[in-house]
Amino acid sequence: MSFLLSRKSIVTQWMVEPAPSKNDIDFMLQAAVTAPDHGWLRPWRFIVIEGEARKKLSNLFVEALKVRNPDATTEQLEKEGSRPLLAPLVIVVCSVMTDEKPGVPQNERVLSAGAAAQNILLAAHERDYGAIWLTGNAAYDPTVKAGLGLAENMNVVGFLYIGSVEREVKERKRPDPAEYTIHWD
Numbered sequence: 001m002s003f004l005l006s007r008k009s010i011v012t013q014w015m016v017e018p019a020p021s022k023n024d025i026d027f028m029l030q031a032a033v034t035a036p037d038h039g040w041l042r043p044w045r046f047i048v049i050e051g052e053a054r055k056k057l058s059n060l061f062v063e064a065l066k067v068r069n070p071d072a073t074t075e076q077l078e079k080e081g082s083r084p085l086l087a088p089l090v091i092v093v094c095s096v097m098t099d100e101k102p103g104v105p106q107n108e109r110v111l112s113a114g115a116a117a118q119n120i121l122l123a124a125h126e127r128d129y130g131a132i133w134l135t136g137n138a139a140y141d142p143t144v145k146a147g148l149g150l151a152e153n154m155n156v157v158g159f160l161y162i163g164s165v166e167r168e169v170k171e172r173k174r175p176d177p178a179e180y181t182i183h184w185d
C-alpha cells in the first residue's frame with residue numbers, strides 16, 4: 001500500500017537519462033494488459049517511443065501545432081516540440097473503439113485503456129522511474145493521430161512520459177477521501 005499511496009506525477013523537466021531498460025518497459029506493458037477489460041476486447045494499443053524516435057514525435061507535435069494555429073510563434077512551436085525530448089521514454093496509450101460486442105458500451109473501451117495507462121504509471125513507479133500522463137491538444141489532434149499511424153477507430157488516451165529522476169521529490173498532499181465519498185444506506 002505504501003507503494004500505491006506514494007505514486008505521484010513527475011514533470012518532464014525533472015526527468016533524466018537513462019530511459020527504462022527493455023526489461024522495465026516489458027514489465028510496464030505486462031502491467032498494462034492486466035487492466036480490467038469488459039468482454040476481453042483488449043481495447044488498447046501501446047506505442048513505445050524512445051531514443052532518436054522521440055525527435056519524430058517532437059516534429060509531429062510541431063507540425064500539428066502549425067496546422068492548428070498557423071500564427072503560432074517560434075517560442076510556442078519550440079515549447080510544443082520540447083516535451084518528448086525531455087522524457088527518455090514516451091508510451092502512447094491508445095483506445096480502440098471496436099464494433100465487436102455491442103453490449104459493451106463504447107466508453108468502457110476508453111475506461112479500460114485509462115486503467116492500462118494507470119497500471120503503466122504504477123509499474124514505472126515500482127521501478128523507481130518518474131512518470132506523468134499528459135494529453136494536451138496533441139492527444140486530440142488529427143495530424144498527430146495520422147502521424148502516429150492510428151486507425152480511424154483508435155484514439156490517443158494519453159502520452160505517458162517516463163524517465164529517471166535524480167532529485168528528491170516531496171510526498172504530494174492528497175485530499176481526504178471522505179470529502180468525495182458517501183456511504184449509501
Ligand SMILES: Cc1cc2nc3c(=O)[nH]c(=O)nc-3n(C[C@H](O)[C@H](O)[C@H](O)COP(=O)(O)O)c2cc1C
Nearest residue numbers: 007008009010114132133134135136137157158172
Ligand atoms: C487523461 C489525463 C490527461 C491529463 N493531461 C494533462 C495535461 O495535458 N497537462 C497536465 O498538466 N496534466 C495533465 N494530467 C494530470 C497529470 O497527469 C497529473 O495527474 C497531475 O499533474 C497531478 O499529479 P499527480 O498524478 O501526482 O496527482 C492529465 C491526467 C489525466 C488522467
